[in-house]
Amino acid sequence: MKTKFKPYYAVIFTSTQKENVDGYSKMADRMETLAKQQAGYLGIDSARSDVGITISYWKSLDAIKDWKQQSEHLQAQLKGRQDWYSWYNVRICKVEREYELGNR
Amino acid sequence: MKTKFKPYYAVIFTSTQKENVDGYSKMADRMETLAKQQAGYLGIDSARSDVGITISYWKSLDAIKDWKQQSEHLQAQLKGRQDWYSWYNVRICKVEREYELGNR
Numbered sequence: 001m002k003t004k005f006k007p008y009y010a011v012i013f014t015s016t017q018k019e020n021v022d023g024y025s026k027m028a029d030r031m032e033t034l035a036k037q038q039a040g041y042l043g044i045d046s047a048r049s050d051v052g053i054t055i056s057y058w059k060s061l062d063a064i065k066d067w068k069q070q071s072e073h074l075q076a077q078l079k080g081r082q083d084w085y086s087w088y089n090v091r092i093c094k095v096e097r098e099y100e101l102g103n104r
Numbered sequence: 105m106k107t108k109f110k111p112y113y114a115v116i117f118t119s120t121q122k123e124n125v126d127g128y129s130k131m132a133d134r135m136e137t138l139a140k141q142q143a144g145y146l147g148i149d150s151a152r153s154d155v156g157i158t159i160s161y162w163k164s165l166d167a168i169k170d171w172k173q174q175s176e177h178l179q180a181q182l183k184g185r186q187d188w189y190s191w192y193n194v195r196i197c198k199v200e201r202e203y204e205l206g207n208r
Contacts, residue, residue: 010197012114012159014149016208045118047151053159055116087206093114093197102191104120 008042008095011064013054015088024084027076038067057095064092112146112199115168117158119192128188131180142171161199168196 017024035041035056040063046054058064067073080088121128139145139160144167150158162168171177184192 010116010195012116012199014159045155045157047153047155047157049151049153051149051151053149053151053157055118055157055159081205085205087204087208089202089204089208091114091199092201093199095116095195095197097196098193100191100193101185101189104191104193 005098009058009061009064010093010095011056011058012091012093013052013056013088014091015052015054015085016050017052017084018086021084023079027079031073031076034070034072035067038070039063040066061092109202113162113165113168114197114199115160115162116195116197117156117160117192118195119156119158120154120190121156121188122190125188127183131183135177135180138174138176139171142174143167144170165196 032044032046035044040059042057042059044054044056046052056067058067068077136148136150139148144163146161146163148158148160150156160171162171172181
């Protein structure tokens with residue numbers, strides 16, 4: 001029996017960084033740890049080449065809103081805007097279909 | 105006046121590669137060139153660390169379907185499954201909201 005696919009949400013965060021990103025890596029690790037503790041968190045994918053891409057997956061839009069308002073995360077967002085990112089874009093997406101090859 | 109946001113679509117492709125990926129880079133460049141010529145193509149973001157992430161953006165689900173069926177792209181998908189990827193995942197998403205800081 002095939003399980004019916006249940007839509008969920010993805011936050012696509014793309015960014016470019018400034019030259020000096022002191023403290024960024026430690027903060028990114030901390031945010032990943034905190035995100036995993038949030039209700040409705042499903043997973044995360046992250047990679048950086050010329051552009052950085054971080055995608056987090058969530059059960060609902062409310063879960064995304066709660067994480068955006070989490071107090072330590074609010075501090076990190078402020079620091080990101082002020083010190084680390086020269087540009088970023090955030091896209092809130094509904095995942096409507098999914099398919100996979102092999103096992104990760 | 106603020107322009108009303110118009111939803112569009114994103115294809116999130118995450119993957120891990122095999123050790124030998126001869127020919128992959130050339131094919132990836134070729135696919136990016138071809139995608140840009142497709143009707144409904146909006147843009148692409150790509151980065152690779154432990155995992156590779158490529159996100160392409162499209163005006164509609166039909167535009168995504170057309171690109172998936174494009175003949176040269178079908179050959180590339182086959183080659184990817186057979187030779188290059190140890191695992192991949194494809195998510196079809198509707199972008200419902202978006203915000204940005206600064207200029208890319």
